[in-house]
Amino acid sequence: xxxxxxxxxxxxxxxxxxxxxxxxxxxxxxxxxxxxxxxxxxxxxxxxxxxxxxxxxxxxxxxxxxxxxxxxxxxxxxxxxxxxxxxxxxxxxxxxxxxxxxxxxxxxxxxxxxxxxxxxxxxxxxxxxxxxxxxxxxxxxxxxxxxxxxxxxxxxxxxxxxxxxxxxxxxxxxxxxxxxxxxxxxxxxxxxxxxxxxxxxxxxxxxxxxxxxxxxxxxxxxxxxxx
DNA sequence: CTCCAGGTCTGGT
DNA sequence: ACCAGACATGGA
Numbered sequence: 001x002x003x004x005x006x007x008x009x010x011x012x013x014x015x016x017x018x019x020x021x022x023x024x025x026x027x028x029x030x031x032x033x034x035x036x037x038x039x040x041x042x043x044x045x046x047x048x049x050x051x052x053x054x055x056x057x058x059x060x061x062x063x064x065x066x067x068x069x070x071x072x073x074x075x076x077x078x079x080x081x082x083x084x085x086x087x088x089x090x091x092x093x094x095x096x097x098x099x100x101x102x103x104x105x106x107x108x109x110x111x112x113x114x115x116x117x118x119x120x121x122x123x124x125x126x127x128x129x130x131x132x133x134x135x136x137x138x139x140x141x142x143x144x145x146x147x148x149x150x151x152x153x154x155x156x157x158x159x160x161x162x163x164x165x166x167x168x169x170x171x172x173x174x175x176x177x178x179x180x181x182x183x184x185x186x187x188x189x190x191x192x193x194x195x196x197x198x199x200x201x202x203x204x205x206x207x208x209x210x211x212x213x214x215x216x217x218x219x220x221x222x223x224x225x226x227x
Numbered sequence: 228c229t230c231c232a233g234g235t236c237t238g239g240t
Numbered sequence: 241a242c243c244a245g246a247c248a249t250g251g252a
Contacts, residue, residue, distance in 0.1 A: 058235075060232095060233055061232090061233085061234040062232050062233090062235090062247085062248090063232055063233080063234095063247095063248095063249080063250090064231085064232045064233085064251075064252095065232085065233065067232080067250070067251085068232095068233075105248085107240060108248085108249070108250085109248080109250055110247075110248030111235095111246090111248050112234095112235095112247095112248080113248090114247095115235080115247090148237065149235090149236090151232085151235085152235045152236085154233075154235090155233090155234070155235080158233075172233095173234080174231090174232075174234090175233065176233085190242085191234095209239090214233075218233090
């Protein structure tokens, strides 16, 4: 009898390749990166659905991670299909397009409700836009994401890194800005300058390095001495 | 009460 | 091109 292998979560494919990917980072010449890699041996990247990743990071601007989780959970319970008792899926973009901005604000979105509403209406007018964008190479996909209201450099890079597997994406958020300022002597550099440094210094898998720097800075930032 | 949070957008130089 | 402020909301 022929058996069909069960569908595996997509992140397992990346998990298998993780050692080779991290080994190609410049940790041999970068003591801080080496320290980060050693401090988080179990760190991995999830490959999340493209559209859901976009929704999540449209919620993220100047919010704490716990509150972003809360907003996403409210979006699911208020507007997502119930797939098991008490368990709701995230709303789809067509579903979001039908929700008034006033209603979205009940999910603690604040000014981000307008980003989501306008993005949803844009996507509703272009059914294939998201799938086409996900299939493009990094630079072209990023240029398209930047057309969406509420999507800037940082959010676009997060969506591509977590939702499209573009490992060269190097999102510069407040933590990464602090990390490079403190550990790499880049105090006073703009986010754009730090992003350029990150891509050139860490290479084609800069997104992996970003995750280690982010994790290290959030856990130890400001408390442990510099490497 | 202030300040900040996995930023983006807009309108000033 | 570069630099403030505004934008909602809640927790530290």
